[in-house]
Amino acid sequence: MPSPKTTRAMGSNSTSSATTNNGKFEFSSLVNSRTPLSDSPSARLRASESPVRRKDSLSSQQVLPEEDCMKLNPSFLGIAFRSLLAIDLWLSKKLGVCAGEHCSWGSARPLMKLIEISGHGIPWIAGTLYCFYKSDSLAVQEVVLNLLFALILDLILVGLVKGAVKRRRPTHNRMDMFATFSVDKYSFPSGHATRAAMVTHFLLNHLVLAIPVRVLLMLWAVIVGFSRVMLGRHNITDVAFGFLMGYMQYNLVEYLWLSPSTVPALFNL
Numbered sequence: 044m045p046s047p048k049t050t051r052a053m054g055s056n057s058t059s060s061a062t063t064n065n066g067k068f069e070f071s072s073l074v075n076s077r078t079p080l081s082d083s084p085s086a087r088l089r090a091s092e093s094p095v096r097r098k099d100s101l102s103s104q105q106v107l108p109e110e111d112c113m114k115l116n117p118s119f120l121g122i123a124f125r126s127l128l129a130i131d132l133w134l135s136k137k138l139g140v141c142a143g144e145h146c147s148w149g150s151a152r153p154l155m156k157l158i159e160i161s162g163h164g165i166p167w168i169a170g171t172l173y174c175f176y177k178s179d180s181l182a183v184q185e186v187v188l189n190l191l192f193a194l195i196l197d198l199i200l201v202g203l204v205k206g207a208v209k210r211r212r213p214t215h216n217r218m219d220m221f222a223t224f225s226v227d228k229y230s231f232p233s234g235h236a237t238r239a240a241m242v243t244h245f246l247l248n249h250l251v252l253a254i255p256v257r258v259l260l261m262l263w264a265v266i267v268g269f270s271r272v273m274l275g276r277h278n279i280t281d282v283a284f285g286f287l288m289g290y291m292q293y294n295l296v297e298y299l300w301l302s303p304s305t306v307p308a309l310f311n312l
């Protein structure tokens with residue numbers, strides 16, 4: 044692939060031309076792939092095209108395919124976004140202190156894995172089903188059924204976003220998670236973070252809890268989020284978006300609230 048420094052292709056004649064500097068081709072700007080080589084003052088260089096081959100092989104009317112081009116003038120937002128991602132990866136790797144037994148906090152890994160199980164979907168769904176089975180009043184059944192609905196909705200929405208974004212987990216992650224599903228190989232967003240945020244919001248709003256219990260519940264959610272990064276399962280942005288998504292999922296459950304008047308069949312179990 045030619046050197047990224049490029050010399051303006053002087054398209055005055057039917058084919059582009061390149062200048063050489065001690066035999067090394069230099070380009071100051073590139074020809075736009077969407078217009079004929081001879082017309083545009085700035086452009087892109089076909090990544091697989093060497094200057095020498097390009098001069099001979101491309102006529103002035105041939106348009107370079109977009110996918111073959113390398114964009115050398117990214118927007119400010121593009122640069123800012125990539126810088127944020129680079130900081131995210133770097134800081135997440137720094138915070139992955141329990142990613143393995145050999146890490147600086149490797150001895151805390153068993154505790155982090157216990158916290159991981161406390162935020163897993165299976166224990167929450169199994170526990171909620173048990174509470175629904177044992178519930179003896181319509182009011183309790185209504186709350187428990189909506190919690191079950193929220194947990195299932197969380198799995199579906201997180202699975203869809205994971206499958207769409209397909210962000211790989213951090214390289215330092217050791218994939219030894221308890222009971223995972225296909226899309227759980229992907230990192231964005233953190234399903235534990237969405238679940239912790241959603242469940243905490245749900246319980247704080249639908250259960251009468253003493254202040255210390257409310258504080259412990261919120262603390263649990265934050266610790267689950269931190270544990271995802273410390274275990275190396277996620278980057279910080281995966282968890283941050285997970286918390287935001289979990290909060291939005293709770294509001295969606297409130298909007299779609301299942302009540303005996305709207306879905307009586309669910310309550311005649």
Ligand SMILES: CC(C)=CCC/C(C)=C/COP(=O)(O)O
Pocket residue numbers: 163164165198220221222223224227229230232233234235236271276
């Ligand atoms: C298979 C079931 C019922 C739940 C999967 C729960 C799970 C493994 C989610 C992944 O969480 P992270 O995205 O935080 O790693």
